[in-house]
Amino acid sequence: MIRPGTAFWAAAVIGTGYIMFQVKYQVMHQEAQLAHIDHQIAESREAIRVLKAEWSFLSRPSRLSELSKRYLHLVPIEPAQLGSIDAIPLRDPAADASPPLPAPAPQARSRPRPETQSHARLAQFEIGAE
Secondary structure (H helix, E strand, O other): OOOHHHHHHHHHHHHHHHHHHHHHHHHHHHHHHHHHHHHHHHHHHHHHHHHHHHHHHHOOHHHHHHHHHHHOOOOOOOHHHOOOHHHOOOOOHHHHHOOOOOOOOOOOOOOOOOOOHHHHHHHHHHHHHO
């Protein structure tokens, strides 16, 4: 017959072996996840490096200058476009002493005035839809 101490130690060895087996497979699973995450990080870093290179290529000053000349049609500011300090009206001291005006009462929603051709077409569309 098996002694109780021997049975206990045999069960302890078997239990320890089973636990070690489970821990080994959990560690292997965690290492596989870590390798997958490391691979994703490497891919992301490569993508970032490629995007930075593309950004550097697309934001070259010579390219931007050529695109601005082609599409923006900007011209340098002429001295005649700048005003003088004398053209700025001075503040009225009496206006500073007056109390602030009350807020205007809320009014019914009014339609904005069509200021451009596209606004006029939009206003025409809204009137026809009502």
